[in-house]
Amino acid sequence: MNLIDLPGDAPVIEPGVTLRSLSEEVSDRVLRPQAPRWWWIGFGISLALFLTLVVATAWLFVNGIGVWGVDIPVAWGFAIAEYVWWIALASGGTIVSALFYLTRSPWRSATNRIAETMMLSAAASAGIMPIMHLGRQGFFYWLFPYPNVMDVWPQVRSPLWWDFICLLCYILMSIMFYYTGLLPDLATVRDQAQHRRKQMFYGILALGWRGSARHWRNYQSVYFIMCAIMAPMVISVHSVVGLDFAGGLTTGWHSTQFPPYFFFGAVISGLALVIMLTIVVRHGYGFQGIITAYHLNAMGKIMLTGSLMLGYSYVWEAWGPIYANSIADRTAFLDTIFGTYAPTYWARVTLNIIIPQLLWLPIVRRSEILLFLISAGIIVGMWLERFDIVIPNLARDWMPSYWGVYYPTLWDWATLAGSIGLFLSLFFLMMRFLPMVSISEVREIIAKGETK
Amino acid sequence: MSERGLFGLTGSFASSDALTEAALHLRSLGFREVEAYTPYPVEGLDEALRPCRPNRLPLPIFLGAVFGAAMGYFIQYWDEALDYPLNVGGRPHNSWPAFMVGSFELMVLFAIAAGFFGLLAFCRLPRLYHPIFSAVEFERASVDRFVLCVEAHDPSFELQSIRRIFERHGAESVTEVSA
Numbered sequence: 172m173n174l175i176d177l178p179g180d181a182p183v184i185e186p187g188v189t190l191r192s193l194s195e196e197v198s199d200r201v202l203r204p205q206a207p208r209w210w211w212i213g214f215g216i217s218l219a220l221f222l223t224l225v226v227a228t229a230w231l232f233v234n235g236i237g238v239w240g241v242d243i244p245v246a247w248g249f250a251i252a253e254y255v256w257w258i259a260l261a262s263g264g265t266i267v268s269a270l271f272y273l274t275r276s277p278w279r280s281a282t283n284r285i286a287e288t289m290m291l292s293a294a295a296s297a298g299i300m301p302i303m304h305l306g307r308q309g310f311f312y313w314l315f316p317y318p319n320v321m322d323v324w325p326q327v328r329s330p331l332w333w334d335f336i337c338l339l340c341y342i343l344m345s346i347m348f349y350y351t352g353l354l355p356d357l358a359t360v361r362d363q364a365q366h367r368r369k370q371m372f373y374g375i376l377a378l379g380w381r382g383s384a385r386h387w388r389n390y391q392s393v394y395f396i397m398c399a400i401m402a403p404m405v406i407s408v409h410s411v412v413g414l415d416f417a418g419g420l421t422t423g424w425h426s427t428q429f430p431p432y433f434f435f436g437a438v439i440s441g442l443a444l445v446i447m448l449t450i451v452v453r454h455g456y457g458f459q460g461i462i463t464a465y466h467l468n469a470m471g472k473i474m475l476t477g478s479l480m481l482g483y484s485y486v487w488e489a490w491g492p493i494y495a496n497s498i499a500d501r502t503a504f505l506d507t508i509f510g511t512y513a514p515t516y517w518a519r520v521t522l523n524i525i526i527p528q529l530l531w532l533p534i535v536r537r538s539e540i541l542l543f544l545i546s547a548g549i550i551v552g553m554w555l556e557r558f559d560i561v562i563p564n565l566a567r568d569w570m571p572s573y574w575g576v577y578y579p580t581l582w583d584w585a586t587l588a589g590s591i592g593l594f595l596s597l598f599f600l601m602m603r604f605l606p607m608v609s610i611s612e613v614r615e616i617i618a619k620g621e622t623k
Numbered sequence: 624m625s626e627r628g629l630f631g632l633t634g635s636f637a638s639s640d641a642l643t644e645a646a647l648h649l650r651s652l653g654f655r656e657v658e659a660y661t662p663y664p665v666e667g668l669d670e671a672l673r674p675c676r677p678n679r680l681p682l683p684i685f686l687g688a689v690f691g692a693a694m695g696y697f698i699q700y701w702d703e704a705l706d707y708p709l710n711v712g713g714r715p716h717n718s719w720p721a722f723m724v725g726s727f728e729l730m731v732l733f734a735i736a737a738g739f740f741g742l743l744a745f746c747r748l749p750r751l752y753h754p755i756f757s758a759v760e761f762e763r764a765s766v767d768r769f770v771l772c773v774e775a776h777d778p779s780f781e782l783q784s785i786r787r788i789f790e791r792h793g794a795e796s797v798t799e800v801s802a
Contacts, residue, residue: 190767378749387664
C-alpha cells in the first residue's frame with residue numbers, strides 16, 4: 172500500500188471492465204435465481220430487527236407514548252433525535268447523487284445508485300418517526316391542508332408544518348428521481364433476462380424503454396434538471412429540520428446557525444453511510460472492478476470536508492453561548508459539556524471531528540477497513556449529536572425549577588433497533604431485485620476511456 | 624416506396640462513431656424516418672437524426688414549477704387569511720415570508736413531477752411492445768452495440784440502397800424487422 176495519494180489520472184473503472192462484462196455482471200446479481208448466503212444472513216438479521224419495530228410500534232399504539240422515556244421537561248426524546256438522524260442520512264444520499272452529478276464527478280456514476288437506494292430506505296425510517304412521536308397517531312392526517320367539515324386548518328406559519336411539507340415532498344420527489352435514473356438499467360436487465368417471468372417483470376418495470384436517440388435526449392435533459400432541482404431541494408429539507416429547533420425558544424436551540432449546522436451533519440453522516448454500504452456491495456457482489464480505490468478515495472475526501480464543516484459548526488455552537496450575555500444559554504451549554512450528558516458530547520466530538528482527521532492520510536483513504544470503521548464511528552457520533560441537540564437542552568431550560576433528566580426506556584431502544592431494521596430490510600430487498608450500479612452511466616465512463 | 628409487413632431495416636455497428644457517420648450519411652441522402660438505439664447517450668446523435676428540433680421538455684418543467692408555487696402559496700393564503708384567519712402574535716394574516724417554504728417545496732415537487740411525467744410522455748412511454756424488440760440485434764443495443772433502423776414508412780425506403788449504405792459504414796449485420 173503506498174503512502175502517496177492516488178494520481179489524478181488513476182483509472183475510475185478497472186481497465187478489464189468492458190461494456191459487455193459490466194452489463195452482464197450487474198444484471199447477473201439481480202437475475203441469479205439464488206441469493207448468496209451473506210445476503211440471506213444480512214436480510215434475516217434485518218428482518219428480525221424490523222419485527223422489533225412492529226412489536227415496539229404496536230406496544231406504543233396500544234399504550235401511548237408514555238412507554239418511552241419522554242416526560243416534562245424532556246418532551247422530545249429518541250423519536251425526534253432519530254428522525255433528524257435518519258433524514259440526514261437520506262439527505263446525504265441525495266447530495267452524493269444530485270450535487271456530484273452537477274459537478275460531473277466521475278466517481279459518482281458507480282456509487283449513485285447505492286446512495287439513492289440508501290436515500291429511499293432511510294427516508295422510510297425517518298418518515299415513521301414523527302408519526303410515532305404524535306400522541307394520537309391516527310390524527311396525523313390533520314397535518315394535510317385540506318378543506319374539512321371541522322373547518323380547521325394547520326398552522327402554516329410553524330416550522331413544524333414546513334417540516335411536514337418538506338418531508339412529504341422530499342419522499343415523493345426522491346421516488347421519481349430514483350425511478351428516472353433506474354429506467355435505462357431496468358431495460359438492460361430486461362434484455363439480459365433469460366426466463367419469461369423475469370423478462371415480463373423487468374419489462375413492465377422498464378415501461379418499454381428502448382434507448383433510442385430520442386429517449387436518451389429527453390432523458391438527459393430531464394435528468395440534468397432533476398439533479399439541479401434536487402440539490403437545492405435537499406439543502407432546504409435539512410435546513411427546515413434545523414428550523415424546527417431554531418424556531419423554538421428553548422436554550423441552545425434558538426440559534427441562526429442551525430440550518431447550515433444540520434446540513435453539514437447531513438453531508439458527513441450521509442457520506443459515511445454511503446461508504447459503508449459501498450464497501451458491502453463492492454465485496455458482497457464482487458464489483459471490485461467497477462467500484463475502485465478511486466471511488467473510496469474521493470468519498471473519503473468529501474467525508475473529511477464534511478467533518479471540517481461540522482467542526483466549524485461545533486466551534487460556533489460553543490462560542491455562541493459563551494459570547495452571548497445569556498446566563499441560561501451558558502448554563503445549558505456548560506451542562507451539556509460537563510454535566511449529566513457530558514459523555515455524549517465528548518464522544519461525538521471525538522467520533523465526528525477528531526478521528527475523521529485521519530482521512531488526511533492517503534493510506535487511511537486506501538484502507539477499506541479503516542474507512543469502514545471511521546464511517547461507522549461517524550454514524551454513531553451523528554446519532555449522539557442528534558441526541559445531544561434534542562435532549563440536554565430541554566433538560567436545562569430557562570428556569571432551574573424546570574430542570575430534569577431523561578432516561579430512555581427499553582421501548583426507546585427497541586424503536587431505534589427497529590428503525591435500523593426497517594432501513595436494512597428495504598436496502599437488502601432493493602439490493603436483491605434492482606441493479607445496484609448505474610449501468611448506463613458507467614458505460615459512458617468506459618466509452619470515454621476507450622476513445623481516449 | 625414502402626414494403627408490406629416490414630417495420631424497417633436495422634444495421635448494427637460496433638462503435639458510436641460508425642453509427643453517427645452512417646446516420647449523417649442517410650440523413651444527407653434524404654432519409655427522415657431513422658432511429659438509433661444505443662446503450663448510452665451518444666453526443667450529437669439526436670441532432671444528427673433530427674436537426675433543428677428544439678428541446679421542448681424544459682417548458683413543461685417550468686410550467687409545473689410555476690403552477691406548484693402558485694398552488695402552494697394559494698393553499699397557505701386561503702388557509703391563513705381567508706378561511707381560518709387566526710391572529711398569532713399580531714402577525715399579518717397574509718404573512719408571506721412564512722409561506723415561502725411551503726411554496727418552494729410545492730414548486731420543486733411539481734417541477735420534478737412535470738419532468739418525470741413529461742419524460743414519459745415525450746418518449747411515448749409506457750409502451751411495453753415495440754416492433755424493434757423483435758430485431759435480433761436489439762438485445763445487444765442495451766449492452767455494447769449501436770443499432771440504426773430505417774423505418775419502412777420513410778418515403779425513400781428501399782432495401783438494397785440502405786443495405787449498401789449500412790455495409791459501407793461497417794455494419795456487422797443487417798436485418799429486416801417485421802412489423
